[in-house]
Amino acid sequence: MKKRFPLSLVLLFALVGTQASLAQHVSITGIDPTIKPGDNFFMYVNKKWYDSVEIPSTQTGVGSYSFMNFPQRIRMQGILDSVSAAKNPAGSIEQKIGDFYASGMDIATINKRGYEPIKPLLKTIDGITDVASLMKFVAEQQKFNNASIIGFRVGPDTKNSSINIVNLGQTGIGLPERDYYFKTDSSTIGIQKAYVTYVTTLLKLSGTEALAAAKMASAAYGIEKEMAASHKTNIERRNVQANYNKMALAAIATKQPNIGWVAYFNGLGVKIDSLNVQQPAYYERLNSLLGSVSIADWKAYLKAKSLITYADFLSKDFTTASFEYSKILTGQSIQKPRGEEITDAVDRSLGHGLAQLYVKKYFPEESKKRMRVLVDNLKTAFENRINNLDWMSDSTKAKAKEKLYAFSEKIGYPDKWRDYSKVTINRTTYFENRLATNQNDFVYAVSKVGKTVDRTEWGTTPPTVTAYNNPPLNEIVFPAGILQPPYFDLNADDALNYGGIGMVIGHEITHSFDDQGAQYDKVGNVRNWWKEDDFKKFKAKTQQVIEQYNQFTVLDSVHVKGALTVGENTADIAGIAIAFDAFKLTQQGKSNVKIDGFTPEQRFFISIARIWRVKTKDAFMRMYVNTNPHSPAQWRVNGPLMNFTPFYKAFNVQPSDKMYKPEKERITVW
Structure with missing residues (x-):
């Protein structure tokens, strides 16, 4: 049995020999000095970029986070162009993803086939005569x-x-x-x-x-x-x-x-x-x-x-019809290039095969090592915040720390890759290739019914720009895709990395203690581990979060839905605080040495605004507000910072500034 050191000792070990040299840093440019930081910090950092950047006609938005998956697809498409042109051993992962991609790019064959591939399915529907045969069709199609x-x-x-x-x-x-x-x-x-x-x-x-x-x-x-x-x-x-x-x-x-x-x-x-x-x-x-x-x-x-x-x-007529509808829904003006569409299809269908090639080419192992240090430091900072809570009893604090100690972290890519050996891919039949991978996904899923949960399994492909918390497994996951600028940079000083990926780590940790995650225990079961009075106080604090975000206007009369976004907003508010506490324990966090004219604390907060640098089409944003549990980018920056006193001190925010909230009204959940 491995001995587990207290997290405070882990932090001390981690700080030795791991500091990014202050001589090695990323310059901060593009700040708009005409905007007061305390009026709109998101625009203070991002306005020049926001006004100059154009949303590509094939996209619904541009910038960081999920919109970084556009340049990611370009990277992966480069891999696929190369692999599909090579002679690969039959049955190898290179053959499968290369031939899948080639079949999707063969638009001449796809157009020639028209809707022939789906005719048998439509004929089966025509043969339905009663509810029993209807449900038989539904079950059969579930497999695809x-x-x-x-x-x-x-x-x-x-x-x-x-x-x-x-x-x-x-x-x-x-x-x-x-x-x-x-x-x-x-x-x-x-x-x-x-x-x-x-x-x-x-x-x-x-x-x-x-x-x-x-x-x-x-x-x-x-x-x-x-x-x-x-x-x-x-x-x-x-x-x-x-x-x-x-x-x-x-x-x-x-x-x-x-x-x-x-x-x-x-x-x-x-x-x-x-x-x-x-x-x-x-x-x-x-x-x-x-x-x-x-x-x-x-x-x-x-x-x-x-x-x-x-x-x-299916053929171009079908994909065009699909796009014409999505254009109304999202505001995207021009259909994506075929190569980008098929790269996305490979990622969805054989994603862990493509990921193996992506990781080899684009993900340095040093990133994984430094991320483990950051995660340990953020966990320590969260432990300290639990200890200092004035609204939680000691018995509930002990349970919260037990849950924190029980976390598992997945960084970069899996230790074992998904097996696609039973999938047969043909270079000339795109429709059938999609059915084959869908059926493989179904078989993979049903093979798990009644079986022990595989805690090594990943819920996303490693090249994806995302991070997530999985409450039933009490785990936090940071794929290789997000471990790049502006979130994470091996050449950046600690201020930028703690304000970037550090904030994301803190955010994901907090999801285990937001309005939903707080209902899962340390092994991932929905079970009450709170004292009743403590949970009432917690709910009162999350209600404050709901009420604050309800006030934020997105478009015209469209407001953020506080009740829909409360979990993400709680994680943003706490994520910044945890990341800041961890940063203050580093050598740079303890210093006052300026870089590019900014103090370490200012660089930390600027990094937060840069990681949510996003611009979207209005139609997309209307749908986003209705369906997405995250607040729009501007409020992922300004909302939490309005509640964080160190931000006020770093930028001398005054009562006359638009983001100012009296200290007694600033929300602290964790």
Whole structure:
């Protein structure tokens, strides 16, 4: 058994010989001196960039975080161009990803095939005569990721997180979320019409006469709207306890006979006696609709859903129709180049194979070593903040620190790679290649049902620019993709790295203690480990976060949804504080030596504003506010800093400044 040193000692060890030399630094440029830091710090740091940068016509936004995945795809496309042109051993990962990419780039063959690849599926739908044959089709298509009406997923039992179980979530709709079916503002009505037009176009492209296609699209949309009425909102779905409804298969089969649950799971080849129904109201409504909606309308719905699922696998007419709809939804003006689209498809379909080549070429091992130091230092800083909380009892503090000690971290890439040996890829059949990888994903998922959770498994591909916290595994994950500037730079001073990736580390740590994560214990089970009075105080503090962010205006009368974004905002507020505390323990953090005219503390805060440097299309931002649990970039900077007193001191923020909040009103959760 390995001896675990106290985190405070780990920090002392880490600080020895690991400081980035102050002679080695990244210059800060582009500051707008006409903007007071205390009025709008995001724009003080980013305004010159914001005003000069153009959003590429093929993108919905530009800048850091998720928009860094655009240049990442260009990197990966370079790998794929090279691999697909080479002669690779049959069955090798290079052969599979190279031939998959080549098949997707062979647009002449894809266009020549038209909608031929999907004709057998459409013929099967035409042959549906009753609910039983309908559900047989649904089960068969589930194996190819055509989910239609059943939201099937395999994952940890959140009250016994060491075992994987089947989870059923609400699904069945095509618009971004339920409220898009019921809002009556002009923007949403435009999206509704564009969606119906899109479905109509797909049906016509697949051989349906125009009037019949319009009638079928209307019927499909009507079914979706009925389903949407039973959906929980994105805010309601944040309720961890309400999403846990473990039931015996026999009980749900009796309760919802039209769905035919036993036959459905037999069709999937999945043997279970219980499962978790995350949103039961949806399945109650589905059972009812299967008994009341005509088979003709259901066939129209299944054709529509299948064509939407497979549109991007088919000829140019189909991919163009898909883009014309997304253009209305997101504001993107020009379709992405084919190479970028197919690179993204490789990442989704054989991502851990492509990642192996990416890591070899672009990820230095030294980054992994330095990240472990940063993570240890941030954990120490969080431990100290727990110790100093004035609203939490000692017994709950002890439980919180137990959970912190139990964290696992994944950095860069997995220790073992996903096995794609059973996937067969043909250089000339793109549609079938997509089906093969989808089927492989299904087999991979169902093989885990009832088995012990593999805690080495990754939930994203390593080249992706993201980071995440996985509460059932009590883990934080930092893929290779995010371990690059502006988040992380081996040549940067500590101020920039602690304000960059340090803030992200602090953010992800805090997710285990936000409104949702706080309900999971140290091994990842949903279980109350709080004293009742402490949890009430915690909820009161998160309510303050909700109320503050509700006040932030994004576009016109569109505001941040405080209740939807509360977890991310809590993590942002605490993430900055934890990163700052850890930075102050470094040699540079203790000094006053200026670089580029800025103090170490100022460089730390400037780094925070740089990592959320983002500019988006307005249409995309409207959808983002409705559906994304993160606040828009400007409020990921200004919102937390308004609550952080060291920021006020670093930039001499005064009561007359727009970001100023009296000290007693500044929110501190952790």
